Amino acid sequence: MAFDPAAACPADVLARAARVRLACFDVDGTLTDGRLVLDDGDGREYKAFHVRDGQGLTLLRKAGIAVAFVTARPGDAAARRATDLGAESHDRVGDKLAFVRKLALQHGVGMEEVAFMGDDLADVAVMREAGFAAAPGDAHPWALQHAHWHSLSRGGEGAAREFCDLVLAAQGRLAALLP
Template sequence: MSTDLMQRARRVRLMAFDVDGIMTAGGLYYGPDGEAFKVFNTLDGHGLKQLARSGVTLAIITGRNSAMVARRAADLGIEHVIQGREDKGVALQALADQLNFAAHEVGYAGDDEPDVPALAWAGLALSVPNAHDCAKQAAHAITTRNGGDGAVREMCDLIISARQGGKA
């Protein structure tokens, strides 16, 4: 981990995540009655719980409205869930202001064009290998794992390690 990335990760007090493409692989599965399904990774869930236990406030900011996202957030104890927002940069800044966090204390993980303003504003911007190029270019780091396949866990581990002085 570079010194710059370590310093950025060490300062994170609020970490926000997009859902589709970050917390999931980005696929949408529809049942016969039109209900949508999302698949979440249990490794990611454990990483999120560990990150919260380390003192980092967690948030979800997503462009879709989904009962499944609300349920997953509740299961993980994530209180700050912002759904139905394409203006993710504005939403992230408003949440940070509400919680009294400066930009350098905020991390954001996203994978597509609507995420770019939030990635550009956050002190720590993370993305995944299967993200759109615009999101990867805005990120300070790209995980080795794809969204929905342990990328969130990798992000959590990075922040926890940095907050512990680089000790894994």
Template sequence: MTTLFDPELGPELRARAQRIRGFVLDVDGVLTDGAIVYDADAREIKSFHVWDGFAVKVLQKIGLEVAILSGRRSAVVAHRAAELGIREVLQGHLKKRPAFEELVQRSGLRAEEFCVIGDDLPDLALFELAGLAAAPGDAHPLVQQRAHYVARRGGGRGAVREVVELVLHAQGRFAELAALFA
């Protein structure tokens, strides 16, 4: 089966991915390409890739937790999260670690059962705690260096979908992607 990632996972990456029961996603540079665009009325505009939205819906259908944790506040993000049915939407957290720790406590999962996908320096504090730290292919170089997995795809261009497919493949659940919507 063709995948967005290299299906030949190393043993450490496979073991990390097999433990994942929840995802924490940054927004700017992960779910979007990082650009912040304003229209003539100073309303914020963001672009989201449908592949990433599909991946979120798949995670929800198979019972994995999904949360958004962003350093910025945005009505556009709140709208997209509501559209996707993401209940845990944590915005305006420049220091992300305390918010992540509270999320972990509320979830009933352990920090090492979360995959964190981040693209910039504020996400590194979460990388230290997460079981699987992933970055889009166009993330900051230091973030790529510290990530357990760097996606081939960029932020806002299917990177989240790629990481989700990798995790599902490692868990032997990749075939569920197509079957869920048949």
């Protein structure tokens, strides 16, 4: 039996996923498990990213979908991970909605073609306006109530990969990416 991430999705969710041309992701709690590990000595911050999430983001890019990290926190870890994956990285973003609107204009897409995956209060405004709002399965209830779809996986544990597979399946692009 073939894997079909879109099999159990309602038609309206698939229609939203099929329109995505720009996929934006919060970092802490979405692409990571939300924990912040701080070094005692020089104050460095460490983050752990799941390799399967990275593969999903790479597959989105190969399918022609722009990928951007949009986070309020400063830090080099997210920027380095984005660079490794060929994604954009934007940190210290105070107003995520205004920023994502600007990013959509730069990419020549409307907000109905923007997906945003977030997990908490700072993400709600952009989730309300994005054409496809998604959340990890363990997101805060405030984010979950504004998500059109949520993963079974927790943030930083494959949630973004589930999202990527769904978007690719909804767009009929998944089979072409498989070896």
